[in-house]
Amino acid sequence: MSNLAPTSSPSTLQLGHLESHSRVRVAVIGGGPAGSFFSYFFLELAERVGLDAQLDVFEPKNYARGGPAGCNMCGGVVSESLVQMLATEGINLPATVVAQAIDSYVLHMDVGVTRIKTPLQEMRIAAVYRGAGPRGAPENTWSSFDHFLLDRAVAKGARVVPERVQSVTWNESRPQLKTREGTSGTYDFLVVATGVNGAALKMFEGLGLNYQPPGTSKTYIAEFFLGRETMEKYLGHAMHVFLLNLPRLEFAALIPKGDYLTFCLLGENIDEALVQSFLNSAEVRQCLPPGWQRPEKFCHCSPRITTSGAVHPFGDRVVFIGDCGMARLYKDGIGSAYRTAKAAARTAVMEGIARGHFHRHFRPLCEAIRRDNLVGKLIFAFTRQIQHHRFARQAMLRMITREQQGCGAPRMSMVLWDTFSGSASYGDVFLRTLHPFFWCRLLWECLRSLRARPLN
Amino acid sequence: MKQEHAMESGNLGKIYRNGEVIIMQGENGDCMYVIQVGEVEVLQRLGSDEVRLAVLAPGDFFGEMALFEREVRSATVRAIGEARVLTVDKRTFMSRVHEDPSLAYRLVKIMSQRLRRLNAAYTRVSAHPFNQSAATPSAQTP
Numbered sequence: 001m002s003n004l005a006p007t008s009s010p011s012t013l014q015l016g017h018l019e020s021h022s023r024v025r026v027a028v029i030g031g032g033p034a035g036s037f038f039s040y041f042f043l044e045l046a047e048r049v050g051l052d053a054q055l056d057v058f059e060p061k062n063y064a065r066g067g068p069a070g071c072n073m074c075g076g077v078v079s080e081s082l083v084q085m086l087a088t089e090g091i092n093l094p095a096t097v098v099a100q101a102i103d104s105y106v107l108h109m110d111v112g113v114t115r116i117k118t119p120l121q122e123m124r125i126a127a128v129y130r131g132a133g134p135r136g137a138p139e140n141t142w143s144s145f146d147h148f149l150l151d152r153a154v155a156k157g158a159r160v161v162p163e164r165v166q167s168v169t170w171n172e173s174r175p176q177l178k179t180r181e182g183t184s185g186t187y188d189f190l191v192v193a194t195g196v197n198g199a200a201l202k203m204f205e206g207l208g209l210n211y212q213p214p215g216t217s218k219t220y221i222a223e224f225f226l227g228r229e230t231m232e233k234y235l236g237h238a239m240h241v242f243l244l245n246l247p248r249l250e251f252a253a254l255i256p257k258g259d260y261l262t263f264c265l266l267g268e269n270i271d272e273a274l275v276q277s278f279l280n281s282a283e284v285r286q287c288l289p290p291g292w293q294r295p296e297k298f299c300h301c302s303p304r305i306t307t308s309g310a311v312h313p314f315g316d317r318v319v320f321i322g323d324c325g326m327a328r329l330y331k332d333g334i335g336s337a338y339r340t341a342k343a344a345a346r347t348a349v350m351e352g353i354a355r356g357h358f359h360r361h362f363r364p365l366c367e368a369i370r371r372d373n374l375v376g377k378l379i380f381a382f383t384r385q386i387q388h389h390r391f392a393r394q395a396m397l398r399m400i401t402r403e404q405q406g407c408g409a410p411r412m413s414m415v416l417w418d419t420f421s422g423s424a425s426y427g428d429v430f431l432r433t434l435h436p437f438f439w440c441r442l443l444w445e446c447l448r449s450l451r452a453r454p455l456n
Numbered sequence: 457m458k459q460e461h462a463m464e465s466g467n468l469g470k471i472y473r474n475g476e477v478i479i480m481q482g483e484n485g486d487c488m489y490v491i492q493v494g495e496v497e498v499l500q501r502l503g504s505d506e507v508r509l510a511v512l513a514p515g516d517f518f519g520e521m522a523l524f525e526r527e528v529r530s531a532t533v534r535a536i537g538e539a540r541v542l543t544v545d546k547r548t549f550m551s552r553v554h555e556d557p558s559l560a561y562r563l564v565k566i567m568s569q570r571l572r573r574l575n576a577a578y579t580r581v582s583a584h585p586f587n588q589s590a591a592t593p594s595a596q597t598p
């Protein structure tokens with residue numbers, strides 16, 4: 001056994017050509033979206049090319065448990081584009097898994113409120129629970145999204161080992177895992193899909209992979225029971241997003257999920273003071289029944305979100321996917337898990353599992369996401385300017401209201417729709433903003449706001 | 457048992473009422489559809505007659521030809537009873553298929569199965585030209 005990264009020639013690392021076994025053994029650490037998507041697509045591709053594989057998914061969480069214990073803490077919005085791609089793949093999200101189908105966004109600012117409808121006015125965004133729902137929710141109300149995905153992988157032939165992996169070492173150039181419960185095994189290929197919430201990534205520090213985990217930031221999620229009627233009355237089928245001038249708050253949303261309302265705050269190390277300011281803001285209050293008070297006990301968590309990608313997310317016989325590899329900034333993390341998982345599965349089955357194979361066939365996707373996130377940072381910086389300047393908020397509100405009334409092309413509406421929903425890449429959103437009419441209209445509306453501003 | 461009311465809010469796609477046309481033969485299209493709940497029928501106009509080509513169920517897709525070519529819709533699709541159908545935009549599909557060509561694999565596989573059934577139906581009709589029932593439905597979608 002050694003702690004040094006193996007050095008093998010790429011040709012011996014093509015799965016179809018592994019000499020020592022007839023059956024390829026694959027270990028996946030983590031049965032969240034990335035791990036399940038990988039397992040599903042790997043086994044599907046393996047079957048297509050006639051590769052005999054045994055795939056073990058190590059996942060200690062029981063997604064049938066309510067509250068944080070069975071949940072991979074997140075806002076749970078499955079983006080419009082991912083819903084479509086999954087349907088194309090034959091993975092249709094059932095109504096038992098989708099807690100709320102969403103057809104519009106409502107943008108709240110101090111200067112007013114406006115609704116942005118989906119381009120096709122269709123329920124194409126899914127709000128899901130990653131576990132079995134908030135702590136205290138009646139049992140069996142929803143099926144967990146993560147459980148649904150893991151089940152798809154099991155149906156393809158994956159074996160779930162309900163144990164936590166505690167150590168990874170090299171055994172004659174093959175990854176060897178040991179779980180807390182004492183199970184150990186050597187595999188031909190290791191897929192790491194542990195996310196960023198937990199200490200799992202420390203296991204890879206001494207393995208000679210040069211892997212560096214992604215940058216992260218603390219967030220806040222809370223679930224409040226409001227009851228179906230109140231939810232219908234105050235929130236409807238829309239996701240409510242807030243552009244508030246609160247320091248450190250990058251993005252905030254209220255997501256309806258059946259009887260419950262999910263609060264989701266992203267930004268720079270969200271703390272209790274910031275949560276309080278958000279909850280007390282007039283814009284949030286108007287979405288809630290008059291006199292609503294935060295209950296003493298409620299389901300809440302402070303998971304970490306990735307703010308930058310990992311460095312060297314692959315090596316010989318190892319690849320890091322989903323959050324612990326590369327994910328989109330603030331948006332569509334589940335969509336990134338799908339994309340990186342599928343790219344890793346394609347590379348492993350069709351090309352090989354050597355560092356060089358991942359460099360050529362997996363890294364381009366990681367780089368594309370990394371580049372796109374840089375554009376995303378620019379877009380968020382621009383949004384922050386709008387957040388800070390009242391005249392800009394007024395201009396934006398007027399532009400959207402006008403567009404939603406059917407006057408002119410919906411340029412600002414689409415920019416915001418794609419930014420909030422994560423439906424398009426940040427690059428595409430940026431390209432939309434380059435249209436001269438977009439800027440002419442925005443400048444015109446800004447000038448109108450400035451002229452209407454009372455003089456001190 | 458999942459609570460029924462909890463599921464009402466979780467249906468994706470758009471509702472089409474019984475008999476409502478989802479796509480019309482001869483019209484331009486730029487999206488594909490995936491059935492979430494219910495059934496639809498695929499009909500083709502032949503002069504003044506309408507021939508039912510297929511009945512499709514949840515998980516089936518139709519209108520996929522519009523993703524690959526710029527021709528008009530080759531058939532009409534109507535809801536049988538209430539149906540929920542999800543639209544897949546050509547723009548979204550194209551941008552993803554560019555990154556991951558294997559996304560089209562399932563579509564191609566099912567289109568190939570449909571072509572196989574169509575060939576079989578054609579062979580049967582050619583062999584027994586006066587026997588209308590020789591043509592099998594579910595051979596084609598628009």
Ligand SMILES: Cc1cc2nc3c(=O)[nH]c(=O)nc-3n(C[C@H](O)[C@H](O)[C@H](O)COP(=O)(O)OP(=O)(O)OC[C@H]3O[C@@H](n4cnc5c(N)ncnc54)[C@H](O)[C@@H]3O)c2cc1C
Nearest residue numbers: 030032033034074075076077165194195322323332333334
């Ligand atoms: C506040 C917040 C809101 C978000 N909202 C959204 C949203 O609305 N939509 C969206 O698309 N994305 C959202 N995200 C991002 C999304 O949560 C992630 O991108 C997504 O969960 C990544 O999936 P994953 O499989 O890589 O990791 P995870 O979902 O974190 O799954 C990792 C799995 O690995 C398991 N694991 C960890 N260590 C071990 C070990 N040692 N042994 C075995 N198993 C292990 C864990 O139990 C877990 O099940 C949000 C994130 C945050 C923080």
